[in-house]
Amino acid sequence: MRFPRALAGSPTANLLWELIVSQVKLRYKRSALGLGWSLLHPLLMMAVFTIVLGRFPRLADLPVPYHIFFLSGYLPWTFFATGVSNGQAALIANASLVKQVAFRKWLLPVASVGANLVHAVLAMLLFIAYLLIHPAIDTNAGLLWIAPLMLVQTLALAGLALLLSSWVVSFRDLGPILEVLLAFLFYLTPVFYDFSIFSAADAHLVAILKINPLASLLACYRAAMFGGAMPVGALVYVLAWTVALLFFGGRVFTRRAGWVAKEL
Amino acid sequence: MTTPAIELSSVHVHYVVRHERGQSLKGTVLSKLRRADHAEVFPALKAVNLTVPAGQSVAIVGPNGSGKSTLLKVIAGIFDPSGGSVQVNGRLAALLELGAGFHLDLTGRENIFLGGALLGLSRRQVEQRLDAIVAFSELDRFIDAPIRHYSSGMYMRLGFSVAVHCDPDILLFDEIIAVGDAAFQAKCYDKIADLRAAGKTMLVVSHAPQTLRRLCDRGILLHHGAVRCDGPLDDCLREYEKLYQTA
Numbered sequence: 001m002r003f004p005r006a007l008a009g010s011p012t013a014n015l016l017w018e019l020i021v022s023q024v025k026l027r028y029k030r031s032a033l034g035l036g037w038s039l040l041h042p043l044l045m046m047a048v049f050t051i052v053l054g055r056f057p058r059l060a061d062l063p064v065p066y067h068i069f070f071l072s073g074y075l076p077w078t079f080f081a082t083g084v085s086n087g088q089a090a091l092i093a094n095a096s097l098v099k100q101v102a103f104r105k106w107l108l109p110v111a112s113v114g115a116n117l118v119h120a121v122l123a124m125l126l127f128i129a130y131l132l133i134h135p136a137i138d139t140n141a142g143l144l145w146i147a148p149l150m151l152v153q154t155l156a157l158a159g160l161a162l163l164l165s166s167w168v169v170s171f172r173d174l175g176p177i178l179e180v181l182l183a184f185l186f187y188l189t190p191v192f193y194d195f196s197i198f199s200a201a202d203a204h205l206v207a208i209l210k211i212n213p214l215a216s217l218l219a220c221y222r223a224a225m226f227g228g229a230m231p232v233g234a235l236v237y238v239l240a241w242t243v244a245l246l247f248f249g250g251r252v253f254t255r256r257a258g259w260v261a262k263e264l
Numbered sequence: 265m266t267t268p269a270i271e272l273s274s275v276h277v278h279y280v281v282r283h284e285r286g287q288s289l290k291g292t293v294l295s296k297l298r299r300a301d302h303a304e305v306f307p308a309l310k311a312v313n314l315t316v317p318a319g320q321s322v323a324i325v326g327p328n329g330s331g332k333s334t335l336l337k338v339i340a341g342i343f344d345p346s347g348g349s350v351q352v353n354g355r356l357a358a359l360l361e362l363g364a365g366f367h368l369d370l371t372g373r374e375n376i377f378l379g380g381a382l383l384g385l386s387r388r389q390v391e392q393r394l395d396a397i398v399a400f401s402e403l404d405r406f407i408d409a410p411i412r413h414y415s416s417g418m419y420m421r422l423g424f425s426v427a428v429h430c431d432p433d434i435l436l437f438d439e440i441i442a443v444g445d446a447a448f449q450a451k452c453y454d455k456i457a458d459l460r461a462a463g464k465t466m467l468v469v470s471h472a473p474q475t476l477r478r479l480c481d482r483g484i485l486l487h488h489g490a491v492r493c494d495g496p497l498d499d500c501l502r503e504y505e506k507l508y509q510t511a
Binding site for chain 2: 003007008009010011013014015017018019022025026029030094096097098099100101102103170171172173174177258259260261262263
């Protein structure tokens with residue numbers, strides 16, 4: 001990766017870049033597989049889920065092979081879950097920095113989402129290549145939607161990271177609570193299943209599960225990946241959440257930024 | 265009349281000290297329910313007024329816990345004052361802890377880029393200063409080794425080099441004025457003398473009167489978070505000694 005020369009005069013762009021690059025470098029600095037871990041992890045999960053759930057009748061009958069279906073949900077999910085999990089800890093994990101150096105602190109949670117974006121893009125590119133060569137998948141120009149979808153997801157995560165990282169400074173048990181909530185959310189989000197497997201009798205349950213904006217986000221991703229029509233309603237719903245999270249997260253963070261260094 | 269480099273008017277800083285219960289949801293909810301607040305407000309700075317004209321170097325003295333570091337942090341903008349206003353005109357470099365933000369697993373060179381960015385430099389500015397930083401730190405042989413393998417002296421030299429090369433208008437020093445062995449310390453003092461001659465503003469916190477006499481003409485004595493004396497350095501140091509004689 002090279003620094004974009006057009007931004008060579010901007011201190012903010014430089015700091016964001018350095019924070020992202022150092023996090024990406026540090027995560028796997030002393031591991032043998034390095035970046036390979038961010039690819040191996042979803043593949044192992046895919047293997048486990050495919051071996052077990054891939055044999056369930058309704059899941060096996062989905063229009064796309066189950067292992068592909070799983071990854072189409074699990075890659076965006078991983079980006080979300082690691083983004084939340086690292087983003088909420090962005091200030092407390094860098095406590096000495098926040099307490100000793102004056103800089104734009106909002107860059108810390110944003111950079112932690114940015115570092116996860118790097119891993120997500122890498123995994124997604126390989127997945128797209130696999131979709132293109134797999135005979136059972138009819139891809140079309142809709143694949144191009146994946147880029148703006150990832151951008152929207154990044155912005156939503158940035159808002160969430162700003163919000164959570166500044167709250168966690170005052171309420172330390174929010175961290176472990178969030179980990180539990182993420183585990184719940186994994187099962188409540190159609191990552192490894194589809195709403196189509198529910199019978200008509202469960203229509204109410206599905207309606208409730210659809211409140212989850214992640215369900216809408218995954219619907220958009222899958223439409224892009226599998227050549228379907230972009231569900232406009234779901235897209236608008238995701239955009240509305242994104243704007244709200246950015247606005248609310250930005251507001252909460254700026255209010256708290258002036259004294260987080262004292263609380264840490 | 266030019267605008268002063270630093271202007272503080274009736275600055276208050278309160279720390280909230282939580283006893284017994286930590287910062288947790290449970291603790292917050294429980295204490296709200298019981299209407300018992302275990303928090304105590306500790307005033308670290310009380311109505312501090314301070315104007316530092318550009319180019320002046322000011323020594324800040326006082327016993328432990330008198331608010332010296334809090335004063336530097338509030339000027340550096342690490343946190344906002346609880347009351348009053350802080351105005352800083354110019355680029356500021358706070359040497360509160362050398363190499364804060366450095367990562368042990370990154371190389372010296374990578375840490376220069378990270379450290380420079382944290383001090384507010386653009387990519388181009390770091391690139392322009394890179395050679396000077398490496399040369400000053402005398403670490404050229406080890407610059408591409410992870411700083412995990414540096415001695416503490418080498419680490420401090422790198423931190424000092426990055427900080428003084430970010431071309432600040434205002435420098436804040438918290439006890440760390442010169443680092444490394446005698447030769448490198450002399451080099452640090454020379455660099456600081458150069459910066460002073462170049463008209464930089466400095467605030468120096470130290471317990472070493474000789475160091476302060478060498479660098480500063482004006483002194484501020486803090487005691488229990490309030491300015492006890494503000495004037496020629498020698499007056500402040502004399503006043504500081506009196507604090508101990510009466511105690």
